Amino acid sequence: MSAADLLSTWQRHLADNRRRSPHTVRAYVAVAARLVGANALEDWPAVARIEAHHLRNFLAARRAEGLGNASTARELSACKAFITFARQQSGDPDPAAPRLRGPRIKKGLPRPVTPDEAINLADHVDDLAAEDWIGARDRAVLLLLYGSGLRIAEALSLTGRDAAAAGEVLQVTGKGGKQRVVPVLPITRAAIAEYVRGCPWPLTPAEPLFRGAKGGPLSPGMVQRAMAQARRALGLPDTATPHALRHSFATHLLSAGADLRSLQELLGHASLGSTQIYTRVDAASLLENYRKAHPRG
Template sequence: MHDVDEILTFADPELLEKRREWLAALEDERRLSEHTLDAYERDTRQFLIFMTGYNGHPARIKDIENLRATDLRAFLAARRKEGTGARSLGRNLAGLRSLLRFLEKTGLVNAAGATAMRAPKQPKSLPKPLTDGQALRITTQEGQLAEEPWIAARNAAVLALLYGCGLRISEALDLKPGDFPAGTRSLRVIGKGKKMRLVPLLPVVLEAVETYRKLCPYALASDEPLFLGARGGKLQPAIIQREMQKLRGAFNLPDNATPHALRHSFATHLLAGGGDLRTIQELLGHASLSTTQIYTGVDTARLLDIYDKAHPRA
């Protein structure tokens, strides 16, 4: 974070102190990540710099006491002119709203103008699935790069669950040995909002999990995390993300080959194979069918890509 002295010329001490209190509250009470805190600090600093130029003097609480939507639009327009994309502009506005609401609670400003303003329209971005061959290659133990067999088996089992069951990485790493009773053919998954869903457990996925359990050097209690790190603690998502990064380099995979892309691939390949959207919605644990419908766009894009590459007249 930037020292207050660094931006003293862009705002008066009272406003800077209130901004510091707001950031401290976000960190202590809401426990936001360091990445989000840095982004909010940067966004509000840019706003204070803009307001200083906009008004011709260091920004004061009085200047934002009754901030209008037109003032905010002017700030976002200036940021857009600098090449800032819609997603970053949306976050800019979210950070400012948070600061203004904090100041409103202490009776210093009126945040109505910021609250009423609509966030910039976000571009629709389709998820990028892997090809069948790419997904199959990196979800086997033979396709792993780890030297220790049990770690290679662990990585393969996690990736197999993402692609074979459509799990989020957090859902896979929250699984316990007790979630795999003898003879099971389905998996109970606790997803977002603590909602439980059942997903079919393919024999090849179950085999990958069992191989890992046999090779794991640590005792696996039925109610403790199934997937462990090298030192025996719960496996962290960053480890799997790092392994995927290595796999991308080793097998010349595209940048979109991430753990989450395996979940997208699960849905896209099911749709391409004739699966219906309602079923895929249930398997993914989406609350709304509209969230699942993005995969119709993915599948269409994939078909057009195949057409362009294969048709003689394309």
């Protein structure tokens, strides 16, 4: 086996087995390539033997190249995922990655997560879960929050009937019992289908779609904890919460040209005034980008 074989297998696993986004696959394979090259690794047992001090030296070299704290935290997370996979490939009875704390991330101003960050968060809750079906569940929930603009309570109120009926749109019940129709992205439909296939509990039409580890309804706290773990691994600020994904849905649609009335309907706001906050968020983002890009900003 060669280093190229390791990377090819890792890429296929991420894309085919873990169903990661192309962006995540590219980023994880690039990190793995750097780790393999820096340590002259040529088989899975060699990767599996990587310990905390090896990672510390690798990341120190990357920091010397100018890598910032947030990027270092993401690189560490990708390294751990690669080593865990290597230990599984080697038949290690304890495949957990080496324990190593990432750098502290300076807290920034509250802001929507970017599209790439939203997908990375969804992918990471899957990677970090104790069981495959739990990871698929949490990934599907986060993609509903970002891709369809749902409140967390709305996502967790979905039933088995909703999963069976989910196509390009989904009917949800929001505050005050108000119903609305929201779009469902292909990546979200695929994530829900993957969760349904792996869920060990019977998903009957009238029962909650998203289940806890013991079969009861999934609680918002479990989703919040899973996302908190993922955002720390990615070096994102504390403002990257499940509800921030709904804000990001609104902000990104407004940036792309959606009108306020349509956005009001998609978000289920009772008044247009609740929706207008996103015009201020978008203006702040526009000004920040202008200052970064303009030669005299």
